Amino acid sequence: MTVDGPQSPEQSSVGAKSKGSGPPRVRIAPSPTGDPHVGTAYIGLFNYVFARKHGGQFILRIEDTDQVRSSASSEQAILSALRWLGLDWDEGPDVGGPCGPYRQSERLELYKREVEVLIDKGAAYRCFCTKERLDALREQQRAAKTGRFGYDRHCRELDPAEARARAEAGEPHVVRMKMPTTGETIVPDGLRGNIHRDNAESDDQVILKSDGFPTYHLANVVDDHHMGITHVIRGEEWISSTPKHIVLYDMFGWEAPQFYHLGLLRNQDKSKLSKRKNPVSLDYYRDLGYLPETLLNFLGTLGFSIASDQERFGLDEMIEHFDWSRVSAGGPVFDQQKLEAFNADDIRALSIDELYARVKDRVLDEARVKALLAQAQPRINLLDEFIPYVSFFFGGSVDYTPVLAKFRIKKRTRAEVTGILKVYLDEIERDERARAFTAEGLEAFSREFCQRHEWKAREVFALLRLATTGRTAAPSLFDTMALCGKDRTRRRIREAIVTLDRGESW
RNA sequence: GCCCGAGUGGUCCAUUGGUAGGAUGUUGCAUUUUCAAUGCAAUGGAGCGGGUUCGAUUCCCGCCUCGGGUACCA
Numbered sequence: 001m002t003v004d005g006p007q008s009p010e011q012s013s014v015g016a017k018s019k020g021s022g023p024p025r026v027r028i029a030p031s032p033t034g035d036p037h038v039g040t041a042y043i044g045l046f047n048y049v050f051a052r053k054h055g056g057q058f059i060l061r062i063e064d065t066d067q068v069r070s071s072a073s074s075e076q077a078i079l080s081a082l083r084w085l086g087l088d089w090d091e092g093p094d095v096g097g098p099c100g101p102y103r104q105s106e107r108l109e110l111y112k113r114e115v116e117v118l119i120d121k122g123a124a125y126r127c128f129c130t131k132e133r134l135d136a137l138r139e140q141q142r143a144a145k146t147g148r149f150g151y152d153r154h155c156r157e158l159d160p161a162e163a164r165a166r167a168e169a170g171e172p173h174v175v176r177m178k179m180p181t182t183g184e185t186i187v188p189d190g191l192r193g194n195i196h197r198d199n200a201e202s203d204d205q206v207i208l209k210s211d212g213f214p215t216y217h218l219a220n221v222v223d224d225h226h227m228g229i230t231h232v233i234r235g236e237e238w239i240s241s242t243p244k245h246i247v248l249y250d251m252f253g254w255e256a257p258q259f260y261h262l263g264l265l266r267n268q269d270k271s272k273l274s275k276r277k278n279p280v281s282l283d284y285y286r287d288l289g290y291l292p293e294t295l296l297n298f299l300g301t302l303g304f305s306i307a308s309d310q311e312r313f314g315l316d317e318m319i320e321h322f323d324w325s326r327v328s329a330g331g332p333v334f335d336q337q338k339l340e341a342f343n344a345d346d347i348r349a350l351s352i353d354e355l356y357a358r359v360k361d362r363v364l365d366e367a368r369v370k371a372l373l374a375q376a377q378p379r380i381n382l383l384d385e386f387i388p389y390v391s392f393f394f395g396g397s398v399d400y401t402p403v404l405a406k407f408r409i410k411k412r413t414r415a416e417v418t419g420i421l422k423v424y425l426d427e428i429e430r431d432e433r434a435r436a437f438t439a440e441g442l443e444a445f446s447r448e449f450c451q452r453h454e455w456k457a458r459e460v461f462a463l464l465r466l467a468t469t470g471r472t473a474a475p476s477l478f479d480t481m482a483l484c485g486k487d488r489t490r491r492r493i494r495e496a497i498v499t500l501d502r503g504e505s506w
Numbered sequence: 507g508c509c510c511g512a513g514u515g516g517u518c519c520a521u522u523g524g525u526a527g528g529a530u531g532u533u534g535c536a537u538u539u540u541c542a543a544u545g546c547a548a549u550g551g552a553g554c555g556g557g558u559u560c561g562a563u564u565c566c567c568g569c570c571u572c573g574g575g576u577a578c579c580a
Contacts, residue, residue, distance in 0.1 A: 031580045066579055131578080138577095147508035149576055174578055192511070201509050201576090209578040216580050240510055240575040263512070263573085270572055298518090301529085305519050309528050328512095328519075331573060335517050338530045348543075 024056035024230045029063045029220065032074035035281035035486075036081035038334065039235065039265050039273060042299045046262060046327075047233045048087045049300075049315070053322045056230075060092030061223060062103040065213045070105070073436065081282035085292045086315070091227075099227040104219050111214040114222050114252070115175050115207060119160070123251040124207060126163040127155040128173045150203030151176065175208035177217075177248060185243040190231075190260040191329050197243045205244050217241060221248045224257055233260045236331065260324065262303060263331035273334055275429075284487035288396055289362055290339070294346045298339045302332040312342070363394065371483055375475040393484055398470030398492060400499045406466055407500055409459050418497045420455060421463060425493050437486040439478040446478070467496035 026047040030040045051058040060082070064070035079094060091097025101107060118124035134151070141149050155163070156178060167173055180199040187195040207218035214222070224232060239261050249256040265273040273280055285295055293314060301311045306321045313321075347355065372390045380389050392398055400407075407417060427449060428434035433441035446464070450457045465477050468489045474480050481489050 029580085033580075063580065069579070127578095134578090142507085145507055149508070187510095189511095195510070197510070203576085206578050211578075213578085215578070220580090235574090236511065237574055237580090243510095261511080266573075268517080272573070301518060303519090307520075307528095309520075311519070311529055326520095330512050332519085333517055335530070338518065341530060344543090 024051060024054050025059065025228050026051050026056065026231050026233055027059040027061050027224070027227065027229055029061045029223075030078050031063045031066065031069075032071060032078060033066060033069040034074055035275075035283060036074075036078040038280050038282060038285070038295075038299070040078065041082065041085055041087070041282055041295070042265055042302065043233065043235055043262060044082060044085075044087050045296055045299050046260075046304075049319050049322050050231065050233060051090075052319045057090040058087070059097070059099075059227060059229070060089035060102065061227070062093050062105075063216065063219065064103060064105045065209075065216060065219050067105075067211060067213060075103075077283065081286065084286055085282070085296055087296075104214070104223065107219075107223065108212060108214075110226070111208065111218060111222055112212070115214075115218070118177070118207075118251055119175065121251065122160070122178070124175050124177050125156055125158065125160065125204075126167055126173045127151075127176045127204075127206070128158075128163075128166065128171060129154055153204055156204060172210045174206045174210050176204040177207050177244065177251070179204050179244065179247060185246050187239070187242045187246060187259060189239075190258055190324055191327060192261065195239065195242075197240075199243070199247070202244050202247075205241075207248075217244055217248065221245050221252070221254075225249070225252065225254045229257050231260065232257045233262065236261045236264050236329075260327075261329070262327070263329050265302065266331045266333045268333060268335075270331070270333065272331075278334060278336070279487060279491060281487050283485075284491070286362075287485050287487055289358075290343050291346050291358070294343045295339070298342050302334070303328050303330075312345070368483075375479060375483065379475070392469045392471060392474070393480075396488065396491060397495055398468075400466070400470055400496060403466055403470060403472060404499070404503065406472055407463065407496075409462070412459070414500060414503070417463060418500050420453060420460060421467065421493055421497050423453065424449065424460070424464070425490065425497075428490075437482055437489075439476070439482040442481055443478040464493070467493045 028040065028044045028047050030036075048058050050056075060079075062075055062078075064075070075093070079092075082089075089095065091099065091102060093100075093102040096102075115124060119126070129151075133154075137152060138149070155176070163173075179202050182199060184196050184198050185202075187197070189195055205217050206215050208214055223229075242259060242261075246256050267273055267277040269277070271277070275281070279285070286292075296315060297313060297318075300313065300318050304318065304322070304327050305311065306313050306317065306326070350358065372393060373386070376386050376389050380386055408414075409417060424446075428437075428442075428445070431445045434445040435441075446460065447457060450460050461477050462472075464481070465474055466472065468481055468484055470492075475483075484492075
């Protein structure tokens with residue numbers, strides 16, 4: 001059997017294995033659509049620990065079925081962040097394995113084949129409804145306040161032969177599953193007991209998009225089956241679509257895995273953890289010098305406990321004591337202060353030699369020091385001035401008190417200043433050039449940004465320099481931002497906004 | 507709107523049919539030239555209303571609050 005052949009995953013001995021026997025196989029399935037997220041690490045940790053506890057396998061699968069938003073650089077970043085944490089996977093896109101490929105965009109033939117099976121069984125059908133019709137439908141449902149939303153099954157009773165002919169003639173269409181309209185589906189959740197849901201509540205979900213890519217719902221069921229996944233440990237956000245997944249397993253005649261839905265990480269205000277209100281990128285925690293084992297321990301305490309009086313534990317201890325009865329289902333607040341206290345504790349526990357090794361490795365690695373030296377060289381006169389000169393490239397917050405007045409720009413109100421910074425923060429996330437955070441990309445984006453918003457480059461650039469460095473004089477702005485790094489820069493701009501919003505005088 | 511989930515100090519987690527414990531946070535004291543660290547102490551809690559019970563935070567019902575879903579995103 002080839003490692004990466006999509007041809008015959010169903011022949012795989014692993015794929016055919018029943019979930020009742022043998023060690024568990026679990027997976028995390030991140031979507032490469034942005035920065036590596038702490039939520040991925042959180043779910044990954046529980047999957048990893050569960051697998052190790054029972055001598056099973058932990059698999060990494062890339063869910064890149066969203067062609068528009070997925071990117072190779074994001075996938076790369078996710079892999080490297082998870083590796084930093086030490087959650088090693090037994091099978092994955094980079095290490096291979098018997099059930100590959102582990103990237104969904106490379107398994108398209110498999111989904112197509114399985115969808116045909118469903119259509120032939122009469123369990124799925126082609127739908128030719130246009131986006132316009134669907135939008136109008138949704139609008140109408142909203143206005144009617146019936147409480148019932150979702151697709152109206154307009155194409156469900158089309159003659160299959162006719163539908164096939166239309167499709168072969170090139171008419172654009174999707175494929176939908178034929179959800180039962182009566183009865184109920186029970187989701188047995190290992191953490192929450194049986195969750196009941198009337199089938200009538202679920203509509204005919206799209207399983208194959210018009211671009212030939214599967215939706216998550218189809219891909220995750222097909223892959224979990226063919227990869228022999230026995231336990232699906234994922235976030236609470238999936239509970240409501242799980243009945244559809246169970247129906248799909250049923251339609252295929254496959255055994256469904258055991259489900260466990262963990263609570264979602266939250267902001268201080270209990271809303272779902274978001275980058276608007278919290279640093280959520282694993283890169284942030286890595287770059288600011290959180291210890292990976294500390295972050296893992298902290299994530300572990302969010303939902304799991306060893307015993308009443310011990311919350312500091314290593315991965316090995318978590319594995320040793322892991323049991324679902326010790327996992328809680330509530331959505332925990334991700335408390336930065338407590339994480340930092342843990343980290344402080346762990347730093348103090350290190351020997352000086354160990355600490356030196358960590359700092360050298362993480363903070364003063366050769367490439368970074370050389371890049372900083374390149375910036376410092378034209379601007380320092382004594383070697384010893386190097387450290388003070390580059391100090392603002394390190395650490396989290398900078399002190400804005402000495403430069404507060406410099407944020408005042410002629411003919412601009414304070415609201416305009418904080419406003420433009422907020423918009424900037426928003427747009428660097430969405431802009432292709434800015435997202436990678438290279439000096440060139442940032443500059444191209446920023447110049448265009450100024451034009452579009454009718455601000456002088458001089459004004460915006462001054463604000464950005466102040467916000468990211470807390471100084472009026474620094475190396476070239478975009479080199480500086482790039483070297484500070486995306487997460488540190490983003491955090492400082494956010495903090496500058498808060499500082500300005502709080503300021504009494506303007 | 508409708509469906510689903512969750513509610514123990516501010517936050518994370520433990521515990522129990524007999525009024526709750528640790529961590530973090532906050533405050534104070536000691537120590538330190540100062541700060542940090544450390545030590546000691548204090549602060550602070552079962553969402554609300556019914557029911558069952560001698561007794562409920564724990565079991566049951568209703569409500570409330572928060573969260574998730576309701577996509578050709580995952």
